[in-house]
Amino acid sequence: MVSVKNKLIENENFKFIGLGGSNEVGRSCHIIEFKGKTIMLDAGIHPAYRGMLSLPFYDLYDLSKVDVLLISHFHLDHVASLPYVLQKTNFKGRVIMTHPTKAIYRWLMRDFVKVTTIADEFLVRDDTSNLFTDDDLINSFDKIETIDYHSTIEISGIKITAYHAGHVLGAAMFQIDIGGINILFTGDYSRELDRHLNSAEIPNKKIDILIVESTFGTATQQPRKTREKKLTSLIHDTVKKGGRVLLPVFALGRAQEIMLILDEYWAQNNDELGFGKVPIYYASDLAKKCLNVFQTYINMMNDNIRAKFRDSKSNPFNFKHISYLKNLENFRDLGPSVMLASPGMLQSGVSREILEKWCPDFKNLVLITGYSVEGTMAKFLMMQPDTIPSYENPDVNITRKCRVEEITFAAHVDFLENLDFIEKINAKNIILVHGESTPMGRLKSALLSKFKHLKRTENEVKVYTPFNGVTVDIKFQRDKVATLVGT
Amino acid sequence: MSSVVFYRFYSNNPALKSSDQYISFQGTGITVFELKREIILQNSLGDGSHFILKIYNDPDTAETSKLEEIKEDNTVIPRSSKILVKRLPVERQSQTRHGISSFRTVDSTRYISGKPKMSATGSFQGSA
Numbered sequence: 001m002v003s004v005k006n007k008l009i010e011n012e013n014f015k016f017i018g019l020g021g022s023n024e025v026g027r028s029c030h031i032i033e034f035k036g037k038t039i040m041l042d043a044g045i046h047p048a049y050r051g052m053l054s055l056p057f058y059d060l061y062d063l064s065k066v067d068v069l070l071i072s073h074f075h076l077d078h079v080a081s082l083p084y085v086l087q088k089t090n091f092k093g094r095v096i097m098t099h100p101t102k103a104i105y106r107w108l109m110r111d112f113v114k115v116t117t118i119a120d121e122f123l124v125r126d127d128t129s130n131l132f133t134d135d136d137l138i139n140s141f142d143k144i145e146t147i148d149y150h151s152t153i154e155i156s157g158i159k160i161t162a163y164h165a166g167h168v169l170g171a172a173m174f175q176i177d178i179g180g181i182n183i184l185f186t187g188d189y190s191r192e193l194d195r196h197l198n199s200a201e202i203p204n205k206k207i208d209i210l211i212v213e214s215t216f217g218t219a220t221q222q223p224r225k226t227r228e229k230k231l232t233s234l235i236h237d238t239v240k241k242g243g244r245v246l247l248p249v250f251a252l253g254r255a256q257e258i259m260l261i262l263d264e265y266w267a268q269n270n271d272e273l274g275f276g277k278v279p280i281y282y283a284s285d286l287a288k289k290c291l292n293v294f295q296t297y298i299n300m301m302n303d304n305i306r307a308k309f310r311d312s313k314s315n316p317f318n319f320k321h322i323s324y325l326k327n328l329e330n331f332r333d334l335g336p337s338v339m340l341a342s343p344g345m346l347q348s349g350v351s352r353e354i355l356e357k358w359c360p361d362f363k364n365l366v367l368i369t370g371y372s373v374e375g376t377m378a379k380f381l382m383m384q385p386d387t388i389p390s391y392e393n394p395d396v397n398i399t400r401k402c403r404v405e406e407i408t409f410a411a412h413v414d415f416l417e418n419l420d421f422i423e424k425i426n427a428k429n430i431i432l433v434h435g436e437s438t439p440m441g442r443l444k445s446a447l448l449s450k451f452k453h454l455k456r457t458e459n460e461v462k463v464y465t466p467f468n469g470v471t472v473d474i475k476f477q478r479d480k481v482a483t484l485v486g487t
Numbered sequence: 488m489s490s491v492v493f494y495r496f497y498s499n500n501p502a503l504k505s506s507d508q509y510i511s512f513q514g515t516g517i518t519v520f521e522l523k524r525e526i527i528l529q530n531s532l533g534d535g536s537h538f539i540l541k542i543y544n545d546p547d548t549a550e551t552s553k554l555e556e557i558k559e560d561n562t563v564i565p566r567s568s569k570i571l572v573k574r575l576p577v578e579r580q581s582q583t584r585h586g587i588s589s590f591r592t593v594d595s596t597r598y599i600s601g602k603p604k605m606s607a608t609g610s611f612q613g614s615a
């Protein structure tokens with residue numbers, strides 16, 4: 001007699017806990033636990049809050065348990081609380097990011113602790129909200145290890161591989177292999193080819209759990225070409241009529257892409273716009289300092305920009321028609337011009353100063369090209385308010401007559417790109433992060449109806465949209481092992 | 488006479504001097520309500536709408552190493568005590584009223600703009 005005995009070898013639990021960036025955009029920080037290993041993804045801050053309020057909910061978790069912290073890219077909502085984690089908590093793990101992310105992080109954070117544009121973007125530097133010092137920053141820098149795209153690092157049995165994510169220079173998706181179960185964390189990612197970056201890749205591995213951004217939910221974007229055309233013609237029309245254009249941007253990343261577009265357009269319309277007729281300014285000392293970082297890592301960008309660099313033998317980020325302003329002191333506001341200035345969400349600093357100066361005139365234009373977080377001035381402006389509060393004196397209201405437009409170059413996937421990517425990854429478990437509740441909820445419904453036919457089959461797809469602090473539990477059953485018993 | 492209660496945020500490294508903070512007050516003890524209010528103000532945590540502040544007995548001073556939340560607003564914390572503080576996400580509690588289910592969020596605004604929730608004894612866990 002032969003009988004088959006089914007033996008369940010192991011029943012293993014995967015846990016996901018959002019400390020930040022779950023059902024919100026900002027302070028990205030997630031913990032994953034599996035087989036006794038703990039990985040932390042990102043350590044950001046929330047741009048709409050200040051000081052300790054802007055931090056992820058670090059009290060939710062015992063950070064001394066973390067084996068490794070992976071940083072997806074240099075945006076502050078993904079990296080800016082790293083010095084805090086390293087210096088103020090009992091985190092003892094290793095920290096990994098790509099080379100360009102580390103190089104830019106160094107400059108960004110130096111700026112961040114000083115009283116300059118980016119410091120103003122997120123934290124006010126006074127006694128109550130100064131989260132870390134220059135020393136903290138320098139110490140944190142030594143602890144960061146780097147990873148190359150397409151290379152794998154093994155840390156206490158966890159295998160980590162980095163892939164291109166598009167989005168900004170140095171942005172990575174991480175594929176994490178723990179004991180044969182594969183997790184993919186996309187970070188912020190984009191799938192369209194732009195002027196300087198590679199688009200996000202599809203890892204050639206079977207993925208069990210996908211942790212994916214949902215910023216745009218089910219919204220779709222117009223084609224890239226259409227958006228570029230809209231951008232340049234809006235700007236051209238405004239300056240032609242004697243108006244000024246303010247483009248609030250985050251100092252590094254998408255700003256460089258916008259400048260590549262504008263510089264090219266100015267060259268094509270040299271007669272009307274060039275030779276200083278309509279100057280373009282970039283009020284960012286930081287961006288100027290990071291010019292050589294962009295040049296250093298041109299080999300990590302796409303073929304177009306590499307060819308451009310090879311042919312001209314000059315740094316393609318050193319623009320012909322754009323001049324850098326260190327600050328506004330030597331800015332002579334004499335006529336139509338285009339001003340790129342940070343912070344990107346207009347909370348304070350140079351972009352806010354220009355906004356307050358230019359917004360009473362109906363001829364002027366404020367053009368928002370990035371993603372605007374809930375609770376920021378940029379988001380408020382989009383509602384076309386009659387007045388805006390003055391930064392210096394919030395009791396004073398300034399009339400707003402200027403035009404406000406939004407054309408996004410934020411480099412996040414739209415619904416169709418995200419759906420296509422998710423289908424190609426083909427994971428049975430999908431955890432949505434980096435999205436406000438409404439768009440995230442819509443994306444969840446859309447995904448569930450897309451995968452409806454798999455319901456109650458072996459390949460059923462589960463979609464999770466946890467809030468911060470709510471744990472997602474996923475059980476992995478090792479395959480039942482059939483043993484032959486008897487003779 | 489001025490008294491103090493010491494506290495530390497759970498995520499702050501206990502080995503660092505800067506992790507230890509304190510609230511000073513007059514008298515022999517401070518209510519949980521007052522203490523939470525002072526901690527929120529001292530750390531510039533705004534109107535309390537973006538988180539829940541919870542306090543716990545300090546494991547160093549407790550007999551077991553288990554963290555025990557001190558829940559009642561009118562519990563009095565004796566001076567010179569050491570406590571642990573956690574800033575946690577707002578909680579969403581589902582509720583059903585007239586057959587319609589919805590979510591109610593629980594945050595810490597009452598410590599800034601509201602009144603303490605009174606319980607009968609201040610030492611037992613009451614449910615409101």
Ligand SMILES: [Zn+2]
Nearest residue numbers: 073075167188
């Ligand atoms: Zn980003």
Ligand SMILES: [Zn+2]
Nearest residue numbers: 075077078188
């Ligand atoms: Zn982001």
